[in-house]
């Protein structure tokens with residue numbers, strides 16, 4: 001039974017478990033080659049390494065995906081995850097509003113555009129995203145989910161977990177790696193827009209009748225979703 005909220009009595013942890021809050025991230029509006037942006041992308045690489053995200057994608061895809069099956073990475077950024085997967089023999093494509101990175105494999109597609117404007121979902125049975133789904137509010141997640149529901153058979157997401165512990169861990173990690181002010185700001189914003197429980201699958205509108213999923217927190221402040229279409 002729902003109980004009435006009493007904001008004055010809520011602990012910080014309880015406050016963080018309330019609704020997601022999506023707000024603009026600084027990195028999205030900085031010139032790509034600005035010192036702050038370059039430094040923040042370096043921070044992001046280090047945070048991904050600390051969170052073990054890339055290794056998780058590789059592990060999870062292996063055994064679930066055959067080499068010829070096409071994987072689309074949403075919000076691929078500098079392309080490092082996709083590049084790693086391509087080197088391990090996966091067939092990877094990427095979409096990001098950022099231009100194709102210089103090191104992106106010549107044989108792999110890079111769609112430099114808004115995810116919302118993408119129209120080739122039917123080409124990609126596997127859709128993955130590292131630190132991208134939290135950029136989308138509920139309405140945009142629902143629209144994205146309609147495309148995934150129609151065309152994908154496997155969806156993997158690694159996102160921030162929205163809770164107090166994640167905030168503490170992020171503060172610690174940011175200090176450890178010497179994160180700049182952009183990363184510190186964007187990290188906090190990302191956690192506020194992060195997920196817990198079944199939130200992401202539900203926000204995408206995945207039906208338990210057609211999909212089975214597992215959504216797990218990680219010890220390092222992460223949230224990981226594996227959603228597979230029931231055959």
Ligand SMILES: C[S@@+](CC[C@H](N)C(=O)[O-])C[C@H]1O[C@@H](n2cnc3c(N)ncnc32)[C@H](O)[C@@H]1O
Pocket residue numbers: 044045048074075076077078095096097098113114115116129130131132135
């Ligand atoms: C936090 S970064 C993560 C980058 C990469 N996945 C990683 O983990 O290093 C988010 C990326 O998503 C891209 N992005 C955010 N919203 C987007 C949208 N609506 N359409 C296309 N790209 C988007 C940004 O350009 C950025 O490269």
